[in-house]
Amino acid sequence: MFYLLIISFFLETIGVVCVQASPLSEYQVKAAFLYNFGKFITWPETVLPASGNQFKLCILGNDPFDNRLTLMMQGKTIQGKPVLVTPMQEIPELNSCHLLFISPSEQGRLAEIFRSLKGSNTLTVGEMPGFLEKGGMIFLYIEDNRVQFNINTNATSGAHLKISSQLINLVKAEGE
Protein backbone atom coordinates (compact mmCIF):
# COMPACT_ATOMS: atom_id res chain seq x y z
CA MET A 1 0.00 0.00 0.00
CA PHE A 2 1.32 3.39 -0.93
CA TYR A 3 0.41 6.44 1.07
CA LEU A 4 0.76 9.93 -0.16
CA LEU A 5 1.03 12.12 2.83
CA ILE A 6 0.90 15.76 2.12
CA ILE A 7 2.31 18.01 4.72
CA SER A 8 1.94 21.66 4.28
CA PHE A 9 4.41 23.97 5.83
CA PHE A 10 3.84 27.34 7.22
CA LEU A 11 6.66 29.69 7.85
CA GLU A 12 7.22 31.60 11.08
CA THR A 13 3.85 33.31 11.37
CA ILE A 14 0.30 32.17 11.14
CA GLY A 15 -1.18 32.04 7.69
CA VAL A 16 0.47 31.46 4.39
CA VAL A 17 3.76 33.13 3.88
CA CYS A 18 5.18 33.20 0.42
CA VAL A 19 8.49 31.45 0.18
CA GLN A 20 9.80 34.31 -1.90
CA ALA A 21 8.68 36.92 0.58
CA SER A 22 10.14 35.08 3.55
CA PRO A 23 13.42 36.29 4.93
CA LEU A 24 14.46 32.68 4.73
CA SER A 25 15.19 31.35 1.28
CA GLU A 26 13.53 28.20 -0.02
CA TYR A 27 16.64 26.13 0.56
CA GLN A 28 17.22 27.52 4.05
CA VAL A 29 13.75 26.22 4.92
CA LYS A 30 14.44 22.91 3.26
CA ALA A 31 17.75 22.62 5.14
CA ALA A 32 15.87 23.18 8.43
CA PHE A 33 13.51 20.37 7.44
CA LEU A 34 16.36 17.99 6.78
CA TYR A 35 17.59 18.75 10.28
CA ASN A 36 14.12 18.36 11.84
CA PHE A 37 13.42 15.04 10.04
CA GLY A 38 16.33 13.72 12.06
CA LYS A 39 14.39 14.44 15.22
CA PHE A 40 11.23 12.60 14.24
CA ILE A 41 12.67 9.60 12.45
CA THR A 42 14.58 6.84 14.20
CA TRP A 43 17.33 4.83 12.52
CA PRO A 44 18.07 1.22 13.46
CA GLU A 45 20.72 0.89 16.15
CA THR A 46 22.96 -1.10 13.81
CA VAL A 47 23.65 1.98 11.70
CA LEU A 48 23.55 4.49 14.54
CA PRO A 49 25.08 2.81 17.62
CA ALA A 50 24.78 4.54 20.96
CA SER A 51 28.46 5.36 21.24
CA GLY A 52 30.79 7.12 18.88
CA ASN A 53 29.90 7.65 15.25
CA GLN A 54 28.53 10.60 13.38
CA PHE A 55 25.31 11.39 11.60
CA LYS A 56 26.16 11.36 7.93
CA LEU A 57 24.10 13.82 5.85
CA CYS A 58 24.93 13.39 2.21
CA ILE A 59 24.15 15.52 -0.81
CA LEU A 60 24.25 13.73 -4.11
CA GLY A 61 24.83 15.81 -7.21
CA ASN A 62 24.87 19.59 -7.54
CA ASP A 63 24.49 21.25 -4.17
CA PRO A 64 21.29 23.39 -4.23
CA PHE A 65 22.11 24.53 -0.68
CA ASP A 66 25.06 26.45 -2.05
CA ASN A 67 27.44 24.80 0.41
CA ARG A 68 25.67 26.45 3.33
CA LEU A 69 24.46 23.18 4.83
CA THR A 70 27.82 22.54 6.46
CA LEU A 71 27.67 25.92 8.17
CA MET A 72 24.08 25.40 9.28
CA MET A 73 24.77 22.01 10.83
CA GLN A 74 27.80 23.21 12.72
CA GLY A 75 27.49 22.33 16.40
CA LYS A 76 24.10 20.65 15.84
CA THR A 77 23.31 17.03 16.49
CA ILE A 78 20.87 14.60 14.93
CA GLN A 79 20.03 11.45 16.92
CA GLY A 80 22.55 12.73 19.45
CA LYS A 81 25.44 12.65 16.99
CA PRO A 82 27.37 15.51 15.41
CA VAL A 83 26.31 16.06 11.82
CA LEU A 84 28.81 15.39 9.06
CA VAL A 85 27.71 17.02 5.82
CA THR A 86 29.19 15.02 2.94
CA PRO A 87 28.97 15.86 -0.77
CA MET A 88 28.67 12.62 -2.78
CA GLN A 89 29.15 11.71 -6.40
CA GLU A 90 29.56 7.90 -6.53
CA ILE A 91 26.51 5.69 -6.19
CA PRO A 92 28.12 2.62 -4.53
CA GLU A 93 29.11 4.65 -1.44
CA LEU A 94 25.61 6.01 -0.83
CA ASN A 95 24.51 3.28 1.58
CA SER A 96 26.86 4.68 4.25
CA CYS A 97 24.67 7.81 4.40
CA HIS A 98 21.99 8.15 7.09
CA LEU A 99 20.17 10.87 5.25
CA LEU A 100 20.61 11.40 1.55
CA PHE A 101 19.42 14.48 -0.26
CA ILE A 102 19.24 13.75 -3.96
CA SER A 103 19.80 16.83 -6.04
CA PRO A 104 17.52 17.51 -9.04
CA SER A 105 20.61 17.01 -11.16
CA GLU A 106 20.43 13.26 -10.47
CA GLN A 107 16.99 12.86 -12.11
CA GLY A 108 18.35 10.47 -14.73
CA ARG A 109 20.13 8.17 -12.22
CA LEU A 110 17.22 7.72 -9.79
CA ALA A 111 16.48 4.09 -10.62
CA GLU A 112 20.14 3.17 -10.33
CA ILE A 113 20.44 5.05 -7.02
CA PHE A 114 17.48 3.31 -5.42
CA ARG A 115 18.65 -0.06 -6.68
CA SER A 116 22.01 0.39 -5.00
CA LEU A 117 20.34 1.56 -1.78
CA LYS A 118 18.18 -1.55 -1.50
CA GLY A 119 18.64 -3.13 1.92
CA SER A 120 20.30 -0.03 3.36
CA ASN A 121 18.87 2.22 6.10
CA THR A 122 19.29 5.48 4.23
CA LEU A 123 16.51 8.07 4.34
CA THR A 124 16.16 9.59 0.90
CA VAL A 125 14.87 13.10 0.30
CA GLY A 126 14.31 14.54 -3.13
CA GLU A 127 12.40 17.21 -4.99
CA MET A 128 12.09 15.91 -8.54
CA PRO A 129 8.72 14.81 -9.98
CA GLY A 130 7.95 11.09 -9.54
CA PHE A 131 10.47 10.78 -6.72
CA LEU A 132 8.21 8.72 -4.45
CA GLU A 133 6.92 6.52 -7.26
CA LYS A 134 10.48 5.57 -8.18
CA GLY A 135 11.24 4.50 -4.61
CA GLY A 136 12.13 7.77 -2.83
CA MET A 137 10.94 8.34 0.73
CA ILE A 138 10.32 12.09 1.25
CA PHE A 139 9.43 14.33 -1.62
CA LEU A 140 9.74 18.10 -1.19
CA TYR A 141 7.89 20.39 -3.56
CA ILE A 142 6.27 23.80 -3.69
CA GLU A 143 2.60 24.26 -4.25
CA ASP A 144 0.41 27.35 -3.67
CA ASN A 145 3.59 29.15 -2.76
CA ARG A 146 4.06 26.73 0.08
CA VAL A 147 6.64 24.11 0.67
CA GLN A 148 4.89 20.76 0.87
CA PHE A 149 6.03 17.20 0.85
CA ASN A 150 4.89 13.62 0.66
CA ILE A 151 6.15 10.59 2.48
CA ASN A 152 6.35 7.11 1.07
CA THR A 153 5.83 5.12 4.24
CA ASN A 154 6.27 1.80 2.44
CA ALA A 155 9.77 2.83 1.46
CA THR A 156 10.65 4.10 4.94
CA SER A 157 9.43 0.95 6.66
CA GLY A 158 11.32 -1.13 4.09
CA ALA A 159 14.48 0.66 5.19
CA HIS A 160 13.57 -0.03 8.88
CA LEU A 161 13.16 3.66 9.56
CA LYS A 162 10.64 4.51 12.25
CA ILE A 163 8.62 7.63 11.53
CA SER A 164 7.30 9.38 14.65
CA SER A 165 3.53 9.33 14.95
CA GLN A 166 3.79 13.07 15.48
CA LEU A 167 5.17 13.46 12.02
CA ILE A 168 2.36 11.26 10.70
CA ASN A 169 -0.17 13.29 12.71
CA LEU A 170 1.00 16.44 10.96
CA VAL A 171 0.02 14.92 7.72
CA LYS A 172 -3.28 15.66 6.08
CA ALA A 173 -5.08 12.77 4.50
CA GLU A 174 -4.89 12.51 0.74
CA GLY A 175 -7.27 14.76 -1.11
CA GLU A 176 -7.58 17.20 1.75
Place this chain on the structure above:
Amino acid sequence: MISFRNFSIKQQLIGVILLVSGLSLLLAGVILIIDNHLSAQKALQRNLVILAQVVGINSTASLAFNDPDSATKNLAVLKVKPDIDAAAIYSKNGTIFAVYYKDSSLTGFIFPSTLEQVPQLQKNQSELVAPILLENEKVGTLAIVYNTQELSEHLKEHVLIVMIVLLASVFTAFFLSNSLQEIISKPIEQLAKTAHQLESTNKELDAFSYSVSHDLRAPLRAINGFSLILREEYEPRLDAEGKRLIDVIRGSVQKMDQLITELLAFARLNKQMLQKAPLDMTLLVQEAFNDLKSLESDRKITFLLESLAPSDGDAAMISQVWINLLSNALKFTQTRSHAMIEITSSATSTEMLYRIRDNGVGFDMKYVHKLFGVFQRLHNDEEFKGTGVGLAITERIIKRHGGRIWAEGQPEKGATFTFALPLTRRPT
Protein backbone atom coordinates in the same frame (compact mmCIF):
# COMPACT_ATOMS: atom_id res chain seq x y z
CA MET B 1 -24.46 46.72 76.47
CA ILE B 2 -26.14 43.51 77.47
CA SER B 3 -24.12 41.81 80.14
CA PHE B 4 -23.73 38.06 80.19
CA ARG B 5 -24.52 38.16 83.89
CA ASN B 6 -28.00 39.48 83.22
CA PHE B 7 -29.06 36.07 81.94
CA SER B 8 -30.14 33.15 84.05
CA ILE B 9 -27.77 30.28 84.80
CA LYS B 10 -29.77 28.14 82.40
CA GLN B 11 -29.32 30.63 79.59
CA GLN B 12 -25.67 31.12 80.41
CA LEU B 13 -25.07 27.36 80.31
CA ILE B 14 -26.81 26.96 76.97
CA GLY B 15 -24.95 30.00 75.67
CA VAL B 16 -21.58 28.62 76.70
CA ILE B 17 -22.32 25.20 75.18
CA LEU B 18 -23.54 26.74 71.92
CA LEU B 19 -20.59 29.11 71.76
CA VAL B 20 -18.01 26.37 72.35
CA SER B 21 -19.57 23.82 69.99
CA GLY B 22 -20.32 26.45 67.36
CA LEU B 23 -16.83 27.93 67.45
CA SER B 24 -15.05 24.58 67.32
CA LEU B 25 -17.23 23.44 64.43
CA LEU B 26 -16.67 26.71 62.62
CA LEU B 27 -12.93 26.40 63.10
CA ALA B 28 -12.94 22.80 61.85
CA GLY B 29 -15.12 23.80 58.91
CA VAL B 30 -12.93 26.73 57.95
CA ILE B 31 -9.79 24.59 58.11
CA LEU B 32 -11.49 21.88 56.06
CA ILE B 33 -12.65 24.36 53.44
CA ILE B 34 -9.25 26.01 53.16
CA ASP B 35 -7.49 22.65 52.90
CA ASN B 36 -10.01 21.42 50.37
CA HIS B 37 -9.78 24.57 48.31
CA LEU B 38 -6.00 24.57 48.32
CA SER B 39 -5.75 20.92 47.34
CA ALA B 40 -8.37 21.40 44.62
CA GLN B 41 -6.35 24.33 43.35
CA LYS B 42 -3.17 22.25 43.43
CA ALA B 43 -4.88 19.33 41.70
CA LEU B 44 -6.18 21.59 38.95
CA GLN B 45 -2.77 23.11 38.47
CA ARG B 46 -1.09 19.70 38.47
CA ASN B 47 -3.57 18.43 35.90
CA LEU B 48 -3.02 21.48 33.75
CA VAL B 49 0.75 21.14 33.93
CA ILE B 50 0.51 17.51 32.84
CA LEU B 51 -1.92 18.45 30.10
CA ALA B 52 0.36 21.27 29.00
CA GLN B 53 3.27 18.86 28.82
CA VAL B 54 1.30 16.38 26.74
CA VAL B 55 0.02 19.07 24.37
CA GLY B 56 3.50 20.59 24.24
CA ILE B 57 5.18 17.31 23.33
CA ASN B 58 2.54 16.62 20.70
CA SER B 59 3.06 20.05 19.19
CA THR B 60 6.83 19.83 18.76
CA ALA B 61 6.53 18.45 15.25
CA SER B 62 3.99 21.10 14.30
CA LEU B 63 6.42 23.75 15.49
CA ALA B 64 9.48 22.10 13.97
CA PHE B 65 7.77 21.84 10.61
CA ASN B 66 5.78 25.06 10.97
CA ASP B 67 2.36 23.48 10.68
CA PRO B 68 -0.17 25.62 12.57
CA ASP B 69 -3.08 23.49 11.34
CA SER B 70 -1.91 20.40 13.16
CA ALA B 71 -1.00 22.54 16.19
CA THR B 72 -4.54 23.91 16.18
CA LYS B 73 -5.85 20.34 16.06
CA ASN B 74 -3.63 19.43 18.98
CA LEU B 75 -4.88 22.37 21.00
CA ALA B 76 -8.48 21.46 20.26
CA VAL B 77 -7.94 18.35 22.39
CA LEU B 78 -8.07 20.72 25.38
CA LYS B 79 -11.84 20.98 25.04
CA VAL B 80 -12.08 17.78 27.10
CA LYS B 81 -11.17 19.97 30.04
CA PRO B 82 -13.93 22.54 30.51
CA ASP B 83 -11.75 24.52 32.95
CA ILE B 84 -9.65 25.65 29.99
CA ASP B 85 -11.05 28.78 28.39
CA ALA B 86 -8.31 29.24 25.84
CA ALA B 87 -4.88 28.06 24.83
CA ALA B 88 -2.23 29.27 22.45
CA ILE B 89 1.06 28.09 21.06
CA TYR B 90 3.66 30.73 20.37
CA SER B 91 6.53 29.97 18.00
CA LYS B 92 10.17 30.16 18.97
CA ASN B 93 10.37 33.86 18.12
CA GLY B 94 7.30 34.69 20.23
CA THR B 95 4.64 35.19 17.55
CA ILE B 96 1.32 33.46 17.84
CA PHE B 97 1.22 30.12 16.02
CA ALA B 98 -2.01 28.37 16.94
CA VAL B 99 -4.93 29.13 19.22
CA TYR B 100 -7.84 27.40 20.87
CA TYR B 101 -10.88 29.13 22.34
CA LYS B 102 -13.54 27.23 24.20
CA ASP B 103 -16.01 30.00 23.53
CA SER B 104 -14.43 33.37 23.00
CA SER B 105 -17.77 35.16 22.85
CA LEU B 106 -18.53 33.80 26.28
CA THR B 107 -15.24 34.54 27.96
CA GLY B 108 -14.31 37.61 25.93
CA PHE B 109 -10.67 36.65 26.09
CA ILE B 110 -8.33 37.05 23.12
CA PHE B 111 -4.65 36.11 23.04
CA PRO B 112 -2.25 38.89 22.07
CA SER B 113 -0.31 38.30 18.84
CA THR B 114 3.08 38.15 20.53
CA LEU B 115 4.29 36.56 23.72
CA GLU B 116 5.68 39.86 25.01
CA GLN B 117 2.23 41.41 25.25
CA VAL B 118 0.42 40.88 28.53
CA PRO B 119 -2.87 39.05 27.97
CA GLN B 120 -6.01 40.75 29.27
CA LEU B 121 -7.29 38.04 31.57
CA GLN B 122 -10.93 38.14 32.54
CA LYS B 123 -12.41 37.62 35.97
CA ASN B 124 -11.70 34.17 37.43
CA GLN B 125 -9.11 33.45 34.76
CA SER B 126 -5.53 32.39 35.36
CA GLU B 127 -2.76 31.74 32.89
CA LEU B 128 -0.26 28.93 32.77
CA VAL B 129 2.77 29.41 30.54
CA ALA B 130 5.12 26.53 29.74
CA PRO B 131 7.97 26.21 27.27
CA ILE B 132 7.71 23.55 24.59
CA LEU B 133 10.97 21.62 24.35
CA LEU B 134 12.26 19.38 21.61
CA GLU B 135 15.39 17.52 22.61
CA ASN B 136 16.12 20.16 25.27
CA GLU B 137 15.78 22.92 22.71
CA LYS B 138 12.98 25.44 23.13
CA VAL B 139 10.86 25.35 19.99
CA GLY B 140 7.88 27.32 21.30
CA THR B 141 5.71 28.31 24.22
CA LEU B 142 2.34 27.03 25.35
CA ALA B 143 -0.06 29.36 27.16
CA ILE B 144 -3.19 27.99 28.80
CA VAL B 145 -5.86 30.28 30.19
CA TYR B 146 -8.06 28.41 32.63
CA ASN B 147 -11.10 29.34 34.56
CA THR B 148 -11.17 29.13 38.32
CA GLN B 149 -14.90 29.71 38.44
CA GLU B 150 -15.56 26.05 39.07
CA LEU B 151 -13.17 26.23 41.98
CA SER B 152 -14.89 29.24 43.46
CA GLU B 153 -18.25 27.59 42.86
CA HIS B 154 -17.00 24.55 44.74
CA LEU B 155 -15.76 26.86 47.44
CA LYS B 156 -19.17 28.48 47.72
CA GLU B 157 -20.76 25.04 47.81
CA HIS B 158 -18.46 23.92 50.62
CA VAL B 159 -19.05 27.09 52.57
CA LEU B 160 -22.77 26.50 52.20
CA ILE B 161 -22.44 22.89 53.37
CA VAL B 162 -20.37 23.93 56.37
CA MET B 163 -22.92 26.62 57.21
CA ILE B 164 -25.75 24.09 57.02
CA VAL B 165 -23.82 21.59 59.15
CA LEU B 166 -22.98 24.36 61.58
CA LEU B 167 -26.57 25.50 61.82
CA ALA B 168 -27.87 21.96 62.22
CA SER B 169 -25.24 21.20 64.86
CA VAL B 170 -25.95 24.38 66.77
CA PHE B 171 -29.65 23.61 66.66
CA THR B 172 -29.01 20.08 67.88
CA ALA B 173 -26.68 21.40 70.54
CA PHE B 174 -29.33 23.89 71.55
CA PHE B 175 -32.04 21.29 71.98
CA LEU B 176 -29.73 18.82 73.68
CA SER B 177 -28.26 21.38 76.03
CA ASN B 178 -31.69 22.80 76.68
CA SER B 179 -32.86 19.48 78.02
CA LEU B 180 -29.57 18.41 79.61
CA GLN B 181 -28.58 21.68 81.25
CA GLU B 182 -31.08 21.09 84.05
CA ILE B 183 -28.75 18.48 85.53
CA ILE B 184 -26.27 21.26 86.22
CA SER B 185 -28.38 24.35 86.46
CA LYS B 186 -31.13 22.99 88.71
CA PRO B 187 -28.92 22.53 91.81
CA ILE B 188 -27.14 25.82 91.11
CA GLU B 189 -30.41 27.64 90.76
CA GLN B 190 -31.61 26.02 93.99
CA LEU B 191 -28.43 27.14 95.69
CA ALA B 192 -28.68 30.65 94.30
CA LYS B 193 -32.28 30.82 95.48
CA THR B 194 -31.32 29.72 98.97
CA ALA B 195 -28.43 32.18 99.04
CA HIS B 196 -30.72 34.94 97.93
CA GLN B 197 -33.27 34.03 100.59
CA LEU B 198 -30.59 33.90 103.24
CA GLU B 199 -29.29 37.26 102.21
CA SER B 200 -32.67 38.93 102.42
CA THR B 201 -33.42 37.21 105.73
CA ASN B 202 -30.10 38.46 107.03
CA LYS B 203 -30.86 41.98 105.90
CA GLU B 204 -34.27 41.84 107.53
CA LEU B 205 -32.67 40.62 110.73
CA ASP B 206 -30.12 43.41 110.67
CA ALA B 207 -32.79 46.01 110.05
CA PHE B 208 -34.88 44.45 112.79
CA SER B 209 -32.10 44.45 115.37
CA TYR B 210 -31.16 47.97 114.41
CA SER B 211 -34.67 49.32 114.83
CA VAL B 212 -35.25 47.33 118.00
CA SER B 213 -32.06 48.72 119.54
CA HIS B 214 -32.96 52.16 118.37
CA ASP B 215 -36.51 51.97 119.67
CA LEU B 216 -35.33 50.60 123.01
CA ARG B 217 -33.46 53.83 123.58
CA ALA B 218 -36.54 56.03 123.86
CA PRO B 219 -38.11 54.33 126.93
CA LEU B 220 -34.62 53.95 128.38
CA ARG B 221 -34.06 57.66 128.11
CA ALA B 222 -37.36 58.20 129.94
CA ILE B 223 -36.35 55.84 132.72
CA ASN B 224 -32.98 57.55 132.94
CA GLY B 225 -34.50 61.04 133.01
CA PHE B 226 -37.21 60.30 135.49
CA SER B 227 -34.94 58.35 137.81
CA LEU B 228 -32.55 61.32 137.73
CA ILE B 229 -35.41 63.66 138.65
CA LEU B 230 -36.44 61.25 141.39
CA ARG B 231 -32.88 61.10 142.70
CA GLU B 232 -32.40 64.86 142.70
CA GLU B 233 -35.80 66.38 143.46
CA TYR B 234 -37.03 63.79 145.92
CA GLU B 235 -33.76 63.16 147.66
CA PRO B 236 -34.77 64.66 151.00
CA ARG B 237 -37.80 62.42 151.14
CA LEU B 238 -35.98 59.22 150.29
CA ASP B 239 -34.32 57.07 152.86
CA ALA B 240 -30.99 55.32 152.32
CA GLU B 241 -32.61 52.19 150.89
CA GLY B 242 -34.66 54.27 148.42
CA LYS B 243 -31.55 56.07 147.20
CA ARG B 244 -29.69 52.79 146.81
CA LEU B 245 -32.53 51.34 144.77
CA ILE B 246 -32.57 54.38 142.50
CA ASP B 247 -28.80 54.07 142.05
CA VAL B 248 -29.27 50.43 141.10
CA ILE B 249 -31.89 51.49 138.53
CA ARG B 250 -29.60 54.16 137.14
CA GLY B 251 -26.65 51.75 136.99
CA SER B 252 -28.72 49.24 135.08
CA VAL B 253 -29.98 51.94 132.73
CA GLN B 254 -26.43 53.00 131.93
CA LYS B 255 -25.41 49.42 131.34
CA MET B 256 -28.38 48.90 129.07
CA ASP B 257 -27.55 52.09 127.19
CA GLN B 258 -24.02 50.84 126.61
CA LEU B 259 -25.42 47.53 125.49
CA ILE B 260 -27.73 49.21 122.98
CA THR B 261 -24.90 51.40 121.72
CA GLU B 262 -22.77 48.34 121.07
CA LEU B 263 -25.64 46.46 119.50
CA LEU B 264 -26.24 49.37 117.17
CA ALA B 265 -22.54 49.41 116.30
CA PHE B 266 -22.73 45.69 115.63
CA ALA B 267 -25.80 46.09 113.41
CA ARG B 268 -24.29 49.03 111.62
CA LEU B 269 -21.16 47.04 110.79
CA ASN B 270 -23.02 45.19 108.08
CA LYS B 271 -24.14 48.37 106.39
CA GLN B 272 -20.80 50.09 106.45
CA MET B 273 -18.65 49.97 103.35
CA LEU B 274 -15.16 48.63 103.75
CA GLN B 275 -12.55 51.18 102.82
CA LYS B 276 -9.38 49.21 102.46
CA ALA B 277 -6.01 50.89 102.60
CA PRO B 278 -2.53 49.88 103.70
CA LEU B 279 -2.39 50.00 107.49
CA ASP B 280 0.49 50.64 109.86
CA MET B 281 -0.49 48.00 112.40
CA THR B 282 2.16 48.94 114.95
CA LEU B 283 0.86 52.49 115.07
CA LEU B 284 -2.77 51.38 115.33
CA VAL B 285 -1.99 49.08 118.26
CA GLN B 286 0.12 51.66 120.03
CA GLU B 287 -2.61 54.30 119.77
CA ALA B 288 -5.30 51.93 120.97
CA PHE B 289 -3.19 50.82 123.89
CA ASN B 290 -2.30 54.37 124.88
CA ASP B 291 -5.98 55.36 124.95
CA LEU B 292 -6.95 52.38 127.05
CA LYS B 293 -3.95 52.59 129.36
CA SER B 294 -4.75 56.21 130.27
CA LEU B 295 -7.97 54.98 131.90
CA GLU B 296 -6.05 52.58 134.09
CA SER B 297 -2.83 54.48 134.69
CA ASP B 298 -2.36 53.04 138.18
CA ARG B 299 -1.99 49.44 137.02
CA LYS B 300 1.32 47.74 136.55
CA ILE B 301 1.31 46.47 132.99
CA THR B 302 4.11 45.17 130.84
CA PHE B 303 3.19 45.80 127.23
CA LEU B 304 5.34 44.02 124.64
CA LEU B 305 4.78 45.27 121.13
CA GLU B 306 7.09 44.20 118.37
CA SER B 307 7.18 45.86 114.99
CA LEU B 308 4.13 44.43 113.23
CA ALA B 309 3.85 43.55 109.57
CA PRO B 310 1.60 45.95 107.66
CA SER B 311 -1.66 44.79 106.12
CA ASP B 312 -4.60 46.11 104.14
CA GLY B 313 -7.84 46.96 105.88
CA ASP B 314 -10.38 49.53 106.92
CA ALA B 315 -8.49 51.74 109.41
CA ALA B 316 -11.46 52.53 111.64
CA MET B 317 -12.65 48.93 111.78
CA ILE B 318 -9.25 47.35 112.39
CA SER B 319 -8.61 49.97 115.03
CA GLN B 320 -11.85 48.84 116.67
CA VAL B 321 -10.58 45.26 116.55
CA TRP B 322 -7.43 46.23 118.44
CA ILE B 323 -9.38 48.28 120.99
CA ASN B 324 -11.67 45.32 121.61
CA LEU B 325 -8.87 42.79 121.90
CA LEU B 326 -6.70 45.06 124.05
CA SER B 327 -9.53 46.04 126.39
CA ASN B 328 -10.36 42.36 126.61
CA ALA B 329 -6.78 41.60 127.58
CA LEU B 330 -6.71 44.47 130.08
CA LYS B 331 -10.02 43.41 131.53
CA PHE B 332 -9.08 39.80 132.16
CA THR B 333 -5.69 40.66 133.60
CA GLN B 334 -7.06 43.11 136.17
CA THR B 335 -6.81 40.49 138.91
CA ARG B 336 -3.11 40.09 138.19
CA SER B 337 -0.67 42.17 140.20
CA HIS B 338 1.58 42.34 137.17
CA ALA B 339 -0.28 42.19 133.89
CA MET B 340 1.53 41.16 130.78
CA ILE B 341 0.29 41.70 127.24
CA GLU B 342 2.29 40.69 124.18
CA ILE B 343 1.50 41.41 120.55
CA THR B 344 3.28 39.72 117.67
CA SER B 345 2.77 39.19 113.95
CA SER B 346 3.83 36.59 111.42
CA ALA B 347 3.13 35.85 107.80
CA THR B 348 2.20 32.73 105.86
CA SER B 349 2.03 32.45 102.09
CA THR B 350 -1.63 33.44 102.05
CA GLU B 351 -2.31 35.48 105.16
CA MET B 352 -0.90 37.79 107.78
CA LEU B 353 -1.30 36.60 111.39
CA TYR B 354 -1.60 38.94 114.39
CA ARG B 355 -1.47 37.49 117.92
CA ILE B 356 -2.27 39.02 121.30
CA ARG B 357 -1.34 37.06 124.36
CA ASP B 358 -2.10 37.91 127.99
CA ASN B 359 -1.47 36.37 131.39
CA GLY B 360 -5.07 36.89 132.51
CA VAL B 361 -7.64 34.48 133.90
CA GLY B 362 -7.92 32.64 130.60
CA PHE B 363 -10.79 30.33 129.77
CA ASP B 364 -11.72 26.73 129.42
CA MET B 365 -11.27 25.50 125.85
CA LYS B 366 -14.55 23.61 126.03
CA TYR B 367 -16.34 26.98 125.94
CA VAL B 368 -14.28 28.36 123.09
CA HIS B 369 -17.24 28.15 120.68
CA LYS B 370 -19.18 30.59 122.82
CA LEU B 371 -16.43 33.18 122.85
CA PHE B 372 -17.46 35.11 119.75
CA GLY B 373 -21.27 34.82 120.12
CA VAL B 374 -23.37 37.88 120.86
CA PHE B 375 -24.21 38.17 124.57
CA GLN B 376 -22.17 35.07 125.27
CA ARG B 377 -20.08 35.54 128.36
CA LEU B 378 -17.75 33.11 130.02
CA HIS B 379 -17.43 35.15 133.19
CA ASN B 380 -20.09 36.67 135.32
CA ASP B 381 -20.74 40.36 135.40
CA GLU B 382 -19.63 40.81 139.00
CA GLU B 383 -16.17 39.55 138.21
CA PHE B 384 -15.61 41.27 134.82
CA LYS B 385 -17.83 43.97 133.41
CA GLY B 386 -18.94 43.68 129.81
CA THR B 387 -21.84 43.28 127.45
CA GLY B 388 -20.71 40.27 125.47
CA VAL B 389 -20.82 42.13 122.16
CA GLY B 390 -17.16 43.17 121.79
CA LEU B 391 -15.75 39.89 120.51
CA ALA B 392 -18.79 39.38 118.28
CA ILE B 393 -18.07 42.74 116.67
CA THR B 394 -14.39 41.84 116.39
CA GLU B 395 -15.17 38.59 114.62
CA ARG B 396 -17.64 40.28 112.31
CA ILE B 397 -15.04 42.87 111.28
CA ILE B 398 -12.38 40.23 110.64
CA LYS B 399 -14.80 38.14 108.59
CA ARG B 400 -15.79 41.14 106.52
CA HIS B 401 -12.10 41.54 105.71
CA GLY B 402 -12.06 37.97 104.47
CA GLY B 403 -10.04 36.83 107.48
CA ARG B 404 -10.59 34.59 110.50
CA ILE B 405 -10.09 34.81 114.23
CA TRP B 406 -9.61 32.20 116.92
CA ALA B 407 -8.61 31.94 120.55
CA GLU B 408 -6.64 29.57 122.72
CA GLY B 409 -6.58 29.54 126.48
CA GLN B 410 -6.53 27.66 129.73
CA PRO B 411 -8.18 28.64 132.99
CA GLU B 412 -5.83 30.88 135.00
CA LYS B 413 -3.11 30.57 132.39
CA GLY B 414 -3.96 33.43 130.09
CA ALA B 415 -5.52 33.66 126.66
CA THR B 416 -4.19 34.08 123.15
CA PHE B 417 -6.28 35.64 120.40
CA THR B 418 -5.08 35.30 116.83
CA PHE B 419 -6.59 36.86 113.76
CA ALA B 420 -5.54 36.38 110.18
CA LEU B 421 -6.02 38.82 107.32
CA PRO B 422 -5.65 37.61 103.72
CA LEU B 423 -2.63 38.91 101.84
CA THR B 424 -3.63 41.30 99.12
CA ARG B 425 -1.53 41.01 96.02
CA ARG B 426 -0.20 44.40 95.18
CA PRO B 427 1.04 45.29 91.72
CA THR B 428 4.81 45.42 91.79
